[in-house]
Amino acid sequence: MSALLLFISAVIIEKTALILILFAITLGIAAYSTYGERKVAAFIQDRLGPDRAGPFGILQPLADGFKMFTKEDFIPKDSNRWLFILGPGAFIFVALMTSAVIPWGTYFTGFGLNVDLQVTDVNIGILYIMGFVSLGVYGIMIGGWASNNKYSLYGAIRASSQMISYELAMGISLISVIMITGTLSLRGIAEGQSGLWWGFIPQWNVLLQPLGFLIFFVCALAETNRAPFDLPECETELVGGYHTEYSAMKLGSYLFAEYINMFISSAVISTVYFGGYNFPGVxxxxxxxxxxxxxxxAKTFFFIFVFMWIRWTLPRFRYDQLMHLGWKSLIPLSILNMLLTGAGVLWFGR
Amino acid sequence: MSQYIFLTLALISIATALLMVFSKNPIHSVLYLIVTFFTIAGQYVLLNAQFLAVVHIIVYAGAIMVLFLFVLMLLNLNNATEPQKSNTWKVAGAIASGALLLTLVGALKGSTQLTASETANAQVGLVENLGRVLFTDFVVPFEIAGILFLAAMVGAVMVGKRDLKM
Structure with a gap:
């Protein structure tokens, strides 16, 4: 009995430590993504970018965070007070939950420890991620509605219809990956990509699923509300979109959660399509x-950079173009991809 | 241990279900119902049916309730504009739901039926076993459900069309 208790408490300590480390890393990467975004934007537009706080402006995220925390936290008079507070909280909570099933490596074996580098290996990892992606709309919808502002409501409605539309194509492109890997566990998917074809080509799913990857990537841009799909916060039409009425750290939570989502979706793309923690020769x-x-x-940072690169290169879509792309191009293409994958699996085996 | 988790989840689901029925603001009702769905998904996890739990979240909390919230936000119903329902509807509702309650109590009265789930294979809810069962023993109902969904999709597209050209 005491041995069992010892085992359970060891597991709890191990997992708690892992969750706290992952939480700190996620917040750190999200904070420095804001700095990275401004530097990338500056590079693309031939400017300098933030360079005042510390060498190369490296302390800029800390200054921004301090500013967000110390500004006046205003709640509009006619808003729904509790839902106004719940909105950003729900949004950042959902953004942080997704990292639990991503395998960050095999095992940490040092200092007499043998720690699984994944918070939990549930056998339905991909569905868990899809579940939290589908819950992401609540934070935006609740916040936008509770603000009692027509621009916030328009932003919230745009965001939720966009996220619902692109979820479908995203799910169908993931089905093709599940068909060739035969597992729903992200650990299993990452392990399945460890080998090499003819000794030098990595067995990454992107080479078997190029179309699926493209669809997934476009959907990830739309799900994270990044440009060119950042219509929910389109400032030329909607002031600030769903967060028009928000100030101080509540606004900070919304903006921060967007960077967390970007980090997590880059990690998911790396795991599902680009071999996860595998690299040839390493x-x-x-x-x-x-x-x-x-x-x-390294792979995740590369994809975060691609997200930023796209944002500062492409102009914003029009709303009807966004819906046409989602429903009339991406969903038929992803169904075609699923059928081709099914035929391939039938003829050649996995 | 799992008994305490079960009791906590059950209490929360009953409480939020009641709050859902009794709250005046329809948006609050929807949010309470979402919490109820989460606690029910927790019960599925306790029964080792993770697949069912996640699908429950994706379908109910992630899709259906989003649409409910969508419609309610567009209509912008609140306490002031809630229409007064006549007493006839209240009586009819009470009779109908009372009959349903009676049926459920009657069906579950003998507790002997509930022991069957204890002896079942604990791995039955995992996705591999579920998929195998769906595509072998229950393939006909599964296909019929698929056809039903297809018909519903076609119907939804037809309803959504602005001008029907027959």
């Missing part, structure tokens, strides 16, 4: 098992 068990996290974080 054993994820090196450096006490920390080579896996190094590889997946």
């Amino acid at each position: 054993n994820p068990d090196w450096l006490w098992g920390l080579m896996g996290p190094v590889v997946i974080f």
Whole structure:
């Protein structure tokens, strides 16, 4: 009995430590993504970007965070007070929950420990992610409605219809991946991509699913409300979109959650399509098992950079163009991709 | 341990279900119902049916309740504009739901039927086993459900069309 209790408490301590580390890393990356975004924007537009706070402006996120926390936190008189507070809280909560099922590496084996580098390996990992993606709309809808402002409501309605529309194509493109990997667990999907074809081509799902990856990536842009699909906060039409009435750290939570979503969706793209913690010639068990996290974080940062690159390159879509792209191009294409994958699996095996 | 989790979840689901019925603001009702769905998903996880739990969240909390919230926000119903329903409807509702309650109590009265789930295979809710069962033993009902969904989709598209050209 005491041995069992010891085991349970060891598991709880291990998982709590892992969750806290992951939480800190997520918040740190989200904070420095704001700095990265401004630097990338500056580079693309041939400017300098933030360079005042610390060397190269490296302390800018801390200054921004301090500003957000110390500004006046205003709640409009005719808003629905509790839902106004619940909105940003729900949004950032949902954004943070998704990282639980992503495998960041194999095992950490150092200092007499053997720690699984994943918070939990549920056998339905991909569905868990889809579940939280589908819950992401609530924070925006509740916040936009509770503000009691027509621009907020328009922004919220745009955001939720956009997210519902692109969820479908995203789910169908993931079905094709599930068909070729035969598992719903993200750990299983990452392990399945560890080998090499003919000794030098990595067995990444993107090579089997190029169309599926493209659809998934476009949907990820739309789900995170990033440009060119940032219509919910289109300032030329809607003032500030769903967060028009928000100020101080409540606004900060909305903006921060967008960067968390960007980080998590980059990590999901790396895991599902780009081999996760595997890289040809690199054993994820090196450096006490920390080579896996190094590889997946490198891939994740690359995709965060691509997100920013797209934002500062492409102009915003019009709303009807967005809906046409989602319903009339991406969904038929993803169904076609699913049928082709099914035929391929039938003829060639997995 | 799992018994305490079950009791907590059950209490929360009953409380939020009652709050859903009794709250005056329809938006609050929808949010309470979402909490109820989450606690029910928690019960599925306790029964080792993770697939069912996640699908429950995706379908009910992630899709259906979003549409409810959508419609309510567009209509902007609140306490002031809630229409007064006549007493006839209240009596009819009480009779109908009372009959349903009676049926459910009658069906579940003997507790002997409930022991069957204890002896069932604990792995039955996992996605591999569920998929195998759906595509072998229950393939006909599964296909019929698929056809029903297809018909509903076609119907929804037809209803959504602005001008029907027959």
